[in-house]
Amino acid sequence: MYYYIRLLKNTPIEAVIQEPFKLVFTITTDLTEKFYDQPCKLRCQTVVRTPSTIPGATAEDTVMTIMPQGLTQGYSLDYDPKIGYCSVDVRLAPCMTPYDECQLVLSLDPTPYTTNQPGSKTLLEPPEYEILPAWSLPIHLKPAPLNFSKKTKHRKVNKKYLIDTRQDLVERYFKLPAHLTGLHGPGRSLLVREDATEGFMARHIWDSGVFMTKHLMLSDSWLSKYMKETREQDKDEKVDVNQEKSLESSLSTLSVLDTSVPAPGSSSPSDPSPTPIPSQCRERVCLELGAGTGLVGIAVAVAFPELSVLSTDLDEALALMQQNVDANAALLPNNNMKVGFLDWAEKDRKVKPVEILLLADVVYNDLSHEFLLQTILDYSDEKTKVLLGYKFRHEAEQQFFERAKDYFNIENVHQQDTMQLFVMTRKAN
Template sequence: MYYYIRLLKNTPLEAVIQEPFKMVFTITTDLTEKFYESPCKLRCQTVVRTPSTAPGATPDDTIMTVMPQGLSQGYSLDYDPKIGYCSVDLRMAPCMTIYDECQIVLSLDPAPYTSNNGKTLVAPPEYEILPAWSLPIHLKPAPLNFSKKTKHRKVNKKYLIDTRQDLVERYFKLPPHLTGVHGPGRSLLVREDANEGFMARHIWDSGVFMTKYLMLPDSWLSKYMKQQEQDRKKEALEASMADMSVSESTGAGSTEASTTAPTATSIRPKRVCLELGAGTGLVGIAVAAAFPELSVLSTDLDEALALMQQNVDANKALLPQNNMKVGFLDWAEKDRQCEPVEILLLADVVYNDLSHEFLLQTVLDYSDERTKVLLGYKFRHEAEQQFFERAKAHFEIELVHEQDTMQLFVLTRKPASSSVTV
């Protein structure tokens, strides 16, 4: 289970140096049905990006620098669960004048949880609290407009676009073995709706849970991919040796040799990973970055695709093989042309019991006995169990990982369930 810092009144698109703007924040669960119950201190910081000068850096590579004095009123904010919705007026400090834009990051302040002489001052939160990043804010110097009577500076309201951002960013650190591949300091970035909107445009607990776990070097998927690679090499070698044996027995120039030589049949020529109900694309991006040998297709309905594509584009530095695409897929669509894939990804997709029949049929359409279905699940209500009861008729279901209220299952088709309609 995770908690999320949410910007209910988000940062503006533009901010004038030293002029206040209001931000309203809270801390809730993924579906915002519950506030974080303990008071805590949050750290509010400004971050600026500058082009990277590291060898091999691309024009898109930047260095993020925290500006400790970027806000005039300091950076410590209090979260009070009794109030729930906390409001604060922020001002960009004069030192930010030299920058064109910045981002505001709201995160849990670690200072109260640091140890003093080996003793913890305050018990750390039981659950992880995910920080919220604003989108870049365009900075403008305050125009000097003096009144003859008061000699006070006035702000020209027409000078500023008073429009709030509608998205927030979440960052997920890559495990050490992937930073060696993609470069130190890189993180996976996903944008989501700042406020309530389409459910598909938000990240959910199971997606975060799967993202963090599947990228680990000892995850179930990592072990599976390593085993598959060994099997592919072994089968290719056996096929080559069999081909040589047939050639020797029939004659090197025989056309029969090329038609009777055994080929690798248990390993798919195309390694495709299909994500259903992908939402923001978080899990698909993580899998594509961690396993570039897979071609990942993340799918959802129309309302999710634009943001999903935006997230894929934002992570192109992690996807140098361009091995991820997004696409439309309606589970209720009939008579679709399907081919089984190697991996199916599903994260938090069984919450709506009315869609269970369509979801299960879609999983059956894109799977066979060799397909591995990875289903991330967080219990929300009893009706969700109906999906698992239906799935048992067609799949062997194995629990491979769990973390408090979240579980990861691997589903494998039973031999007798091929070409089955729900």
């Protein structure tokens, strides 16, 4: 189980240095059904990207932190569970003038929570559950107007210099494990944006997605071991499939609508007669169902560049998912990930199985179980590995597993709190 810092009032697209704007936030579970019920301190920091002198490092590798102004307690904010949300006016410091843009970051302050107020709670130990930080989208900085004839200490926001159009997204960062340093460089992080407010839940990060992302990228995860074994098999069989052609041709045979512009010479997604590929040259395709923000698919594509990853969902999620793929382009030099539209309710699909199916938090809606199970069956055979991240939410979810047992062997390969990772393999006919 995770808790998420959420911005209830979005940060501005543009902000004038030293002009105040309001920051409103809370701490909730993924579906906002529960608020964090313990007092704690949060750090409020302003960050800008600065060049690094480390060989091979990029501007994104180094972050300079500047404390915002207007906070009565330095950079810390008190979260009071009795109120349920926090509101504070912040100002960007004059020393940020040389920079074009910045981001605000809210994260848990490890300093123990203490207060002199009688009867108040004190947090002496770290929280039981991880609290994920929230990064605002980049804020474009504008210099303060040079007008010294007016007092500026308590003046109101000058609307002439502050555009009131708000950004409705926040950023989450997931640091890559150390074993991927050789592949992507030191200190790199995967970036995913999600809706800052409740909005469409399909555009939110859910617990199972975070759980799967953190586990699947580890060097000792089930997927890492599986990929190592199959790499050896590929060497023995001397399989050599072009990565980009593999992904393009896969779109044409998966009954998935590609939302990007097709590459010159690539097959059309509506091609009614896909050409079967011999089993010994089977394309290494990973298909994600109900991808939402695309978090899990991006993590797999980053950690295993030999896989062609296709993350799918309905229309409402695709624009944000594509934005997240683009934001991680530096971690995807092989262009081994695409975004596509896939409706589970589609009938009479003529598709071929994929090597890996990814699913995270997809069984909460019992009304979709029939369509979900049929979609999994359509895209799988006895060689397909179905990785299902699951967090128990209600009893009706068990109906999916009962039905799936008729077709799949189901193995629990990893567990954390109420979250589980299952590997499902088709039973022999």
